[in-house]
Amino acid sequence: MMKAQKDNLFSLVKSLTKSEKRQFKLYVGRLGVNSDSKFLKLFNLFDKAKEYNEASILKSGIVKKQQIANVKAHLYRQILISLKLNPSHQDVRLQIREQLDFASILYHKGLYKQSLKILDKAKDLAIANEEKNIAFEIIEFEKIIEAQYITRSISTRADELVIQAKEISALNVIASKLSNLSLQLYSIILKTGYVKNEEEGRLVTEYFNKRLPKFDIRKLGFREKLWFYQAHLWYSFFLQDFLNCYKHASKWVDLFDQNPNMIYLNPVFFLKGNNYLLESIYFIRNKPKFILKLTEFQTTVSDPKFPKGENVATLVFLYTNFHSINKYFIDGSFTEGLALIPQIEKELIPFSNKIDEHHKMVFYFKFASMHFGAGNNKECIAYLDKIISNKTLSMREDLLCFSRVLNLIAHYEAGLDYHIEALLRSTYKFLIKMNDLHEVQLEMMKFIRGLQYIYPHEIKDAFKKLLLTLKSFEDHPYERRAFLYLDIISWLESKIDKKPIAQVINEKYLEKYT
Structure with a gap:
């Protein structure tokens, strides 16, 4: 516990901008007695240090071991007070x-x-x-x-206050119930991903309807509507109902368009709403609309008037780059998108302490998928290994599962089949453990295991047979989720027609949207 507190203080000092550090020194220097204080000396030591080291603090002679906890607590409080007084944090x-x-x-x-x-x-x-x-x-x-x-x-003061209290209390109750529902759905989807079967779908629907409060939406304010759209968005994502995702994400973003002052008061919700709008358009595969909304989003967040701050900057970085990558997946233009990977990796470094492991691994999965689509199978495997070898990772189970399935396919494509059998066994065990061994994954694993017994002239027919089997799952309400992460259908078609997978995806996109 003490270690976390020390790290928190050091991280806080390191997060300060030059102007915030100057503000802090002016604040503590307003009293002459502070100019030589222990907590200010400790601040200066942290400011110059590259990493936290308690031994170096004690060696400096600023504080004794018995004093360090109190001095650090005092410094932490003084920094927060200084930040509160800083005009940039006045909202x-x-x-x-x-x-x-x-x-x-x-x-x-x-x-x-x-x-x-x-x-x-x-x-x-x-x-x-x-x-x-x-x-x-x-x-x-x-x-x-x-x-x-x-x-x-005022003579009617008591009555007015009672009425006001009742009205605002009722709206607060609705907002609280909706925000609770939204948070609960979000936490579940982060852990498990999309609904996997009919039973899960029924349970999610019951869960949602049971916790959805009754109200007249016309009487709700901005805040209540925001939570209402957010809760419905997560429910739709659960069921892979992307048209309804788009509907509720659009209403979420429209809410900010109708109340522009709320963008500057609630920038995080504005950013999240646009993120989910772009994600739902991506799943619908409408590239012109996707590019239009992404451009509008980038224009808004790059406006000098848009709120600043570390939290906002981190989310802008995440959402801008996630969707800049997704743009190339819609029509299979993977090779064009490869230049983004080193650029994003470089920009990730300053955000390394602000972005959690889950989001870093999502980047790696996207990088791996981009390389796979471009035909760079060894590079794909290298990025997937970063996910698979991370034993402490806490991220969506479905992403962990499909990382392993893609790893199998990439090994086959790269000709690295000397330990395919061991990979098959470990993947099978993992999917069983995650309760995620569904028909699409099972058919894929059976196929890859059987490849070693197929003569070269029979491979094309084997691909055709697997394609026919998987096509039956393409529109299945629960099995189709496999194709959201990995376009296995297009991969099989590329093997049968002897075309790059990127070309197959692009031809299908043009046929559908041209």
Whole structure:
């Protein structure tokens, strides 16, 4: 536990910009006694250090071992206070909280009318910016003052406060239920991926309907609608209903278009909404619309007025690059997309401490798939090995499973069949363990195992037979998910027609959309 606290402090110091460091030194330097303080010396030591080392702190003589915990805790608090005072971190929420603090001070001094006046303005600001939790807190404070002291400010004051409290409380309950449902669905899909069978589909539908609150959507505000669309989006993703994903993601993004001020107050939700909109268009395979929305997204986030900050910058990096890669998968233009891989890997380095392992592995799966599509099977295997060899990885089970299936195919394509049997056994065991051994994977594994017993002149017929079998699963509501990760159908067609897989995918795309 202590190690995490030390790392947290060091990471906080390292995350500061030059202006934030200058602001901190000005803040602590306002009192002359701080100029030679232990916590400021510790800050300077951390600022210069490349990595955290407690031994070097003790060796510096700044603090004794018994003092280090207290000095570090004090430094952490002083940095946070300094950041709070920095204009770049001043948003509407902080402004409302500040007004609430001022009102509390006036209340304790017995200046009740002044306190109520500030609370009333803060409440209006909170409601206008959809900060209804803070608005409810303000109303409850107003009720305390009105009940405890007869201010006689307005004759109908008590009735107004009661009505306001009921209305905002009801909306907060709806928002809380919808946000809970959305978070629960998100956590499940992160762990398991899409619904695998009819029983899972039934359970997800029951789970969703049971937890969906009853309300009139016309009476909902921005915040409640946001959670409503998000919950429905995740439910649709679960069922691989990508048209409904597109519908709810579009409504999510439209909500921000109708309330542009909310983009700057809730940039993370704006970014996520656009991410899911692009993802749903990608699954629908509409490249012109995809490029249009990706261009609009890139234009918005590159605007100097768009909110800045480490969290926002990380999400912009993730979503921009994920979808820049996806663009080439839609029509099979893999070779064109290869130049992105070294560029993204280079840009990943500064974000290494901000991006979790799951998202890094998603990048590796996309890199591997890009190389496979371009015919670079050994490069594909190298990226897949980064996923398969990561024993501590916590990511979607379906991605872990299909990494192994693609690994098998890439080994076959690369002619590295001397240990295919061992790969088959380990993949089979993994799929059984993950409860993910479905018909598509099973047929693929049976086929690859049987290749060693097939004469060269029989291979084409074997490919045709497997293609006919897998075609029956292409529109299956649960088996088709295999083709979302790996276009096995196009791979088989490329083997039969002796064409590159990229050409097969491109011809199918042009036939469908031209």
